Amino acid sequence: MDYQFNEAFAKKADELDPLKNYRNEFFIPQREGQDTIYFTGNSLGLQPRKAKDALQQELDDWARYGVEGHFEAKKPWFAYHEFFTDSLAKLVGAKSTEVVAMNGLTTNLHLLMVSFYQPTKNRFKILCEGKAFPSDQYALESQVRFHGYNPADAIVELFPREGEHTIRTEDVLAKINELGDTLALVMIGGVNYYTGQLWDMKTITKAGHDVGAMVGWDLAHAAGNIPMQLHDWDVDFAAWCSYKYLNSGPGSISGIFIHEKHCQNKELVRFAGWWGHDKDTRFLMEKGFNPMPTAEAWQLSNAPVLAMAVHRVSLDLFDEVGMNTLRKKALKLTGYLEFIIDEISNSKDSVNFEIITPRNPDERGCQLSILAHGQGKSLFDHLTKHGVIADWREPNVIRIAPVPMYNSFYDVYRFGKILEQAL
Numbered sequence: 309m310d311y312q313f314n315e316a317f318a319k320k321a322d323e324l325d326p327l328k329n330y331r332n333e334f335f336i337p338q339r340e341g342q343d344t345i346y347f348t349g350n351s352l353g354l355q356p357r358k359a360k361d362a363l364q365q366e367l368d369d370w371a372r373y374g375v376e377g378h379f380e381a382k383k384p385w386f387a388y389h390e391f392f393t394d395s396l397a398k399l400v401g402a403k404s405t406e407v408v409a410m411n412g413l414t415t416n417l418h419l420l421m422v423s424f425y426q427p428t429k430n431r432f433k434i435l436c437e438g439k440a441f442p443s444d445q446y447a448l449e450s451q452v453r454f455h456g457y458n459p460a461d462a463i464v465e466l467f468p469r470e471g472e473h474t475i476r477t478e479d480v481l482a483k484i485n486e487l488g489d490t491l492a493l494v495m496i497g498g499v500n501y502y503t504g505q506l507w508d509m510k511t512i513t514k515a516g517h518d519v520g521a522m523v524g525w526d527l528a529h530a531a532g533n534i535p536m537q538l539h540d541w542d543v544d545f546a547a548w549c550s551y552k553y554l555n556s557g558p559g560s561i562s563g564i565f566i567h568e569k570h571c572q573n574k575e576l577v578r579f580a581g582w583w584g585h586d587k588d589t590r591f592l593m594e595k596g597f598n599p600m601p602t603a604e605a606w607q608l609s610n611a612p613v614l615a616m617a618v619h620r621v622s623l624d625l626f627d628e629v630g631m632n633t634l635r636k637k638a639l640k641l642t643g644y645l646e647f648i649i650d651e652i653s654n655s656k657d658s659v660n661f662e663i664i665t666p667r668n669p670d671e672r673g674c675q676l677s678i679l680a681h682g683q684g685k686s687l688f689d690h691l692t693k694h695g696v697i698a699d700w701r702e703p704n705v706i707r708i709a710p711v712p713m714y715n716s717f718y719d720v721y722r723f724g725k726i727l728e729q730a731l
């Protein structure tokens with residue numbers, strides 16, 4: 309695309325955007341009677357307009373039927389989680405038997421590590437990214453301690469080279485080979501929450517397997533952001549949340565992927581609950597856990613229908629659009645943001661914005677993280693005051709995510725104008 313930093317260009321690009329009408333499917337937060345420039349869909353996605361009706365439907369069915377809603381509800385609660393599998397499978401490139409919606413993300417990371425982090429005296433190390441999202445750090449540390457190891461010995465963190473902001477795949481592969489048969493697990497965020505770096509999941513997964521390790525991905529910032537092929541990439545497990553790019557509401561349900569080769573292994577250690585038991589005999593309420601031969605075996609509890617009702621509505625939009633179409637727009641939209649930031653940064657000597665997200669579009673999702681050299685928090689406060697909802701990380705990084713499902717080229721243009729005024 310031949311970008312231009314002017315209103316006419318932005319409006320024309322919106323006109324030509326095949327996804328332009330999806331913006332109307334969402335509530336855009338308002339400030340002073342105007343749409344805000346909402347660039348934090350990577351933190352909390354916007355509310356689909358159909359969310360309320362979907363939730364109301366479940367409340368009505370509950371009021372009308374009480375417990376019989378398990379079978380009588382419009383979408384019977386008994387098998388509620390099954391209404392999600394096909395959509396989730398498409399979303400992450402899996403078979404429908406390899407995915408399920410359950411629990412919260414960190415809860416799921418723990419449940420998955422129970423199965424896929426089984427350290428032995430020689431093989432007990434976990435390779436992860438340095439400065440991982442705190443919840444992931446705590447989960448990894450506590451898992452290591454749970455097994456009686458010391459996190460300082462067991463957890464190996466990857467860092468960028470001196471003077472760089474993101475981590476090179478070659479460095480990950482070298483570290484995996486160096487750790488060799490001491491490496492039990494590789495667990496990294498598929499898209500790093502801070503830098504926006506998208507990892508080469510396929511290559512890293514293969515390298516982990518080559519030394520005999522398990523490989524899992526935290527897809528909190530990848531699900532609904534980039535197309536994936538978890539099954540074909542032979543990923544062992546993954547988990548994500550649904551409230552960021554997947555627009556399913558604060559704290560809403562997580563999703564997991566478990567490769568079918570593990571699903572069919574009934575001997576695999578896991579923490580079990582009744583909703584993971586073979587569904588044909590679940591209600592015999594008998595002793596002896598018999599796992600489903602699918603990712604559903606990792607479920608503990610019956611489905612939280614109220615939270616999931618909103619997730620269903622949101623996934624309908626992803627089903628309609630498809631990740632490949634979404635990605636096409638994301639490449640243009642994020643490219644436009646990058647272009648505008650560079651234009652502004654190059655326009656004045658006193659301004660230096662460094663984009664720390666990879667410049668190669670194949671190595672990022674829709675988020676850009678900007679290091680605002682010499683610009684303090686006052687810049688960010690100016691943006692907020694003028695209706696930009698972005699995210700500030702100390703000491704001076706601004707994270708912005710134009711989300712292809714509902715953000716427009718005009719949003720990006722307006723953002724550029726406000727940023728320019730601030731300087």
Ligand SMILES: *Cc1c(COP(=O)(O)O)cnc(C)c1O
Binds near residue numbers: 413443528
């Ligand atoms: C958002 C996010 C979380 C949040 O965890 P919850 O259990 O959903 O609160 C965890 N890890 C990463 C990488 C995240 O981006």
